[in-house]
Amino acid sequence: MFVDEAVIKVKAGSGGDGITSFRREKFVPNGGPDGGNGGKGSNIIFKVDEGLNTLLDFKYNKFIKGKNGKPGSGKKQSGKSAEDLIISVPLGTTIIDLDTNLLIGDLTKKCDSVLVATGGRGGRGNAAFANQYNTAPEISEHGEEGELRNIKLELKLIADVGLVGLPNVGKSTLLSKISKAKPKIADYHFTTLSPNLGVVRTLDGRTYIVADLPGLIEGASTGLGLGDKFLKHIERTRLIAHIIDMSGIEGRDPYNDFVTINKELENFSKKLKNKTQIVIANKMDMPNSKENLLEFKKKVNVKVYEISAIKNIGIDQLLIDIANTLETIEQTPIYDEESFESHILYKFEKEKPYTITKEKGIWIVSGKEIEKLFKMTKFSSNEAVLVFTKKLRRMGIDDELERLGAVPGDTVKILDYEFEYIE
Numbered sequence: 570m571f572v573d574e575a576v577i578k579v580k581a582g583s584g585g586d587g588i589t590s591f592r593r594e595k596f597v598p599n600g601g602p603d604g605g606n607g608g609k610g611s612n613i614i615f616k617v618d619e620g621l622n623t624l625l626d627f628k629y630n631k632f633i634k635g636k637n638g639k640p641g642s643g644k645k646q647s648g649k650s651a652e653d654l655i656i657s658v659p660l661g662t663t664i665i666d667l668d669t670n671l672l673i674g675d676l677t678k679k680c681d682s683v684l685v686a687t688g689g690r691g692g693r694g695n696a697a698f699a700n701q702y703n704t705a706p707e708i709s710e711h712g713e714e715g716e717l718r719n720i721k722l723e724l725k726l727i728a729d730v731g732l733v734g735l736p737n738v739g740k741s742t743l744l745s746k747i748s749k750a751k752p753k754i755a756d757y758h759f760t761t762l763s764p765n766l767g768v769v770r771t772l773d774g775r776t777y778i779v780a781d782l783p784g785l786i787e788g789a790s791t792g793l794g795l796g797d798k799f800l801k802h803i804e805r806t807r808l809i810a811h812i813i814d815m816s817g818i819e820g821r822d823p824y825n826d827f828v829t830i831n832k833e834l835e836n837f838s839k840k841l842k843n844k845t846q847i848v849i850a851n852k853m854d855m856p857n858s859k860e861n862l863l864e865f866k867k868k869v870n871v872k873v874y875e876i877s878a879i880k881n882i883g884i885d886q887l888l889i890d891i892a893n894t895l896e897t898i899e900q901t902p903i904y905d906e907e908s909f910e911s912h913i914l915y916k917f918e919k920e921k922p923y924t925i926t927k928e929k930g931i932w933i934v935s936g937k938e939i940e941k942l943f944k945m946t947k948f949s950s951n952e953a954v955l956v957f958t959k960k961l962r963r964m965g966i967d968d969e970l971e972r973l974g975a976v977p978g979d980t981v982k983i984l985d986y987e988f989e990y991i992e
Contacts, residue, residue: 573724575627581686582610582635584712585648587694605641607691608648616682618657671910689713728780731806743878816855
């Protein structure tokens with residue numbers, strides 16, 4: 570089954586907890602803190618596997634979770650970090666963050682890989698908190714949670730040439746003649762239900778990849794037929810080969826076919842309109858084809874290649890001319906740099922790292938940094954609670970609550986936990 574889109578969740582591994590421990594050995598008085606740090610959680614990395622050609626695996630595996638780091642132990646021993654989780658995807662896979670609509674990665678080379686979700690760091694053990702003012706801290710941290718992301722995977726096949734045209738114009742027949750691909754061929758519409766790739770070798774020894782895409786119809790760019798599902802595969806091609814049934818045997822006018830397909834390409838993407846395109850008049854062995862071609866050329870000022878795919882007429886020269894044309898076209902990225910999250914320029918403004926709202930008489934404090942701090946604090950330790958409250962005060966949360974009108978005894982909520990506000 571060919572699957573070229575998938576929406577999944579990924580969660581990197583969380584860091585292991587740091588521990589509170591003190592050295593206890595005979596003849597070693599006042600051994601001091603020796604709690605080790607937790608290990609780092611596993612990153613989730615997507616990597617190209619050239620043996621794959623579909624996203625079928627993600628149709629059933631909607632949630633991918635990395636392994637957590639191990640907790641620290643005594644004698645200042647750090648917990649073991651989890652190995653990165655490598656996920657194989659086909660060449661041509663695009664990864665999009667659904668929360669920001671920015672690209673995480675576009676994997677177009679055989680060795681490409683991208684970090685999709687970052688593993689959490691390990692919590693610090695009490696040995697890490699020791700200093701000249703506190704030589705025996707009884708505080709340690711939980712590990713940081715791994716990154717959770719909602720992502721969309723899109724497979725856009727990598728080919729040099731994309732065959733486009735209305736249904737039953739001979740795209741699959743041509744591909745079967747010029748390569749070893751075996752697409753389904755029949756005398757009815759939409760026999761091609763998924764893209765087919767074939768490697769073409771010209772008489773002079775040059776090679777390139779051709780993709781046969783399911784037939785387009787009017788309205789394909791808006792969801793009619795199969796076109797909107799597969800138009801995206803044309804985006805990576807360097808050359809569009811527009812095949813037209815010049816015989817008009819199905820009662821269509823070849824010129825109208827030409828206009829219809831180009832309109833759908835433009836509606837789907839302005840970039841498709843600007844791609845280099847050649848026009849191939851197929852079924853030139855049929856009655857009326859010559860007359861129809863003369864009328865077509867009166868309306869369209871482009872070079873037209875005359876072939877009969879079924880009878881192997883004109884194909885060898887067509888393939889050589891395509892190879893010549895490809896040598897003049899550079900491979901350009903289909904995405905602008907501004908579409909990638911790694912190229913976004915962030916403006917660092919002096920803003921509070923939290924927000925405070927009031928709902929049903931409860932003060933709710935939220936924000937990425939404050940929630941991360943909260944989750945890593947071990948509230949079973951009085952010392953940890955004291956450190957946590959000091960950090961809140963330094964962040965200005967106490968002053969902000971007072972400014973907003975909080976009074977002693979009010980309830981303050983962070984995530985699912987509630988506290989009593991005290992001046």
